[in-house]
Amino acid sequence: MNSTPNHDLINVEEQFMDGFKTEPEKAAEEHLFDAAGSVMTVGDMAIPFAKRHTWPLVVELENLLSCEECDQLIQLSGDRMKRSKISSDRVVNQMRTSSGMFFEESENDLIHTIEKRLAKMMNVPIEHAEGLQVLKYTPGQEYKAHHDYFLPTSKAASNNRISTMVVYLNEVEEGGETYFPELNISITPQKGSAVYFEYFYSDEELNKQTLHGGAPVFKGEKWVATQWMRRKSVR
Template sequence: MGTIKQISNELRDWIIDTLNSGVSPVVIADALVKKGFQPRFAYESLFRIVGNEAIKTSESAEGPYQYELPEIAKKGNTIHAGDREIKVLSRIEKPCIIHLDNILSEEECDALIELSRERLQPSRVVDASTGEERTVPGRTSKGMYFSINENDFITRLEERFAELTGFPVENGEGLQVLNYQVGEEYKAHFDYFPPHRIQEDKGGQRVGTLLLYLNDVEAGGETVFPKIGASIVPKKGTAVYFHYGNSLGQVDRMSVHSSIPVSKGEKWVATKWIRQRAIYS
């Protein structure tokens, strides 16, 4: 019988994120019970959250998120990364969001789209109960992954991103390309893992995301950070980097974000997720 009878702010936000992705409250409650939560507490908490009722949470032992300046934020307004000079368009400190220009050439954007087009599959999320990936109503794009160093072109990009962010290639997951058609979206979510899904032997927690825009979108498709009212309009060759993990192992709940529906045209993006430590030896 489970004995845990406290839900942290972080876990509460993850539950809300998972509910928004279309996962059943019963499935989430069952997953909490399997992780040691007292069954009645787990089910009552879930259904209060579903009903938009306030619940009492425990503050994390380490207290509020402690902001630390990531390497990319220390490099000035022009960042030299391999064969390119990348321009900083804007910065937000809390959460750490950096808007970048000239990170990819038009030809590189087109190449990523063409290399991925025939490999697209419906996008998936990780099931809270089983850990398996599955499609959900809250994420309606199509996507694919490149392997690390899959070819010379991908290797060149990986090395550029590593120099830009200050994290070695080994800390990055394989580059993902996503395509959104009219009406498709990704509802509000966090990129970091919930506590019970962190794989310490595979790089640990995610700490940062580099989101690259591969085309101009006629209307819609902005990346929105709702807690601070920020909205990034997709523009070919630009990117947004946001950082949400610190050296204390904390994650920043202010980094919640969404991709709003495309209302005209289509949207192509590439995503680079970065872990605490090396994923690959």
């Protein structure tokens, strides 16, 4: 009888923990984000946060970016906007109707400063950070409920995403909340604030519960910057 050796089964936990956790078995049962307390200090910034859900972890953060940083990101990305493309094969479809762009990794001082702060907050080395993405939604535009990680059938899944930080760059006049239908959570955009969630759990059911979307904007514009982290280095 033919038996297929398991040579393609890799220990993903061990692989991605390499470099930022020392006890893979234990860490697999823990959160990436250090959600103890209610304020995190990064450099000279004190960033208040509140846990909105524990398993899977969803955290709301305040004042992650200054007003000036938000304005600069909007200004810098404005000219470079294209109709958003989604998924690893970059197909434009009706899932996401906003416009978007990616910054190059650490492409200027502002981006590098923001990336470093986000990596510190997210507790993942900056080498695991994708280029920062900026999205702009106008009235009627939305991002339907989705998962940020890639399906196992996708090529990108070999170094999959593990966590997300969505930073709000402006206040939306009406609509545009980020919602988690499985967790009954809805977050109203506030300039400089953010929502964080992670989906690296060994329990796939927890990962699935991070389903989320950007509700349609009814009035005004909505601008967000999204930072995705990967299991392994991407830069």
